[in-house]
Amino acid sequence: SWTMPNYIDEAVKKIREQVGNDEVILGLSGGVDSSVAAALIHRAIGSQLTCVFVDHGLLRLNEGDMVMDMFARGLGVKVIRVDARDQFMGHLAGVTDPEAKRKIIGREFVEVFQAEAQKLPAAKWLAQGTIYPDVIESAGAKTKKAHAIKSHHNVGGLPETLNLQLLEPLRDLFKDEVRELGVALGLSHEMVYRHPFPGPGLGVRILGEVKAEYAELLQRADAIFIEELRNTVDEHSGKTWYDLTSQAFAVFLPVKSVGVMGDGRTYEWVVALRAVVTSDFMTAHWAELPYSLLGRVSNRIINEVRGLNRVVYDVSGKPPATIEWE
């Protein structure tokens, strides 16, 4: 009969048969799919797996430390952390067009990953956290592309030029199954039930030109929002507002507005909060968060993040708006 422990045993056996004594590399993003793939492959082949984590400076607050804590220290996975912040910021300087920004981030990611892969000449396999819905999606990619509003970039899009064989142990699994597998492999509930995060990261949540200074303000505002969502329980359902929303984040608006603090005038940046409820991310409703929660988040952001003096809440559905602002 089908049980998760049996499934893990089977999957581990299959991975061992497939790769033998070869070395494997994997791009670890901190997202659910690549994390579960890393945990599973590590269970199968241990130190034959090397993960590459690229910090492009457009991740959530402390994301890099969290990934290193969980994988390197927690599970004993070999992880190479690449600090590519300056490289990404350099290429993004002066660029304001959303599609151009996405292309640059996607291209630089491949570049950095490739450079790291070349330092591991023994690697014969490229592992990816491709899941069943991704397989379906790329089968229909031709028709889909014609209708796509945004070009999507994520860690999955590495080129064939790496000359590696693909190892995709999650190819038959749906998202729910991937999450269950992650928990069974020892990943925390918090990590496995995270909201999705776009490949270009904060690059598409800082409107217009991306600057390190903006990214830092946004990371701090976003972390406060997420913390309050996680800590606030809805009394009707008994669930946290983090679990009641499908995706929630802050957006940096390159607009200054006037405020007052003490007996001084301020002239600082604005952030928008976005929280949506959706089953498929194709359409979405803005989340009816309690006013008390919104008020707490706003107060904390303005009091704790110097440089921000105004917070607004996005009440746009998809369609006509998209979930991300770029």
Ligand code: XMP
């Ligand atoms: P939109 O903004 O199109 O987003 O309503 C729908 C979902 O897709 C995510 N998204 C991305 N994910 N690379 C990704 O991996 C991307 O370039 C990208 N753009 C949007 C978005 O966060 C939402 O969950």
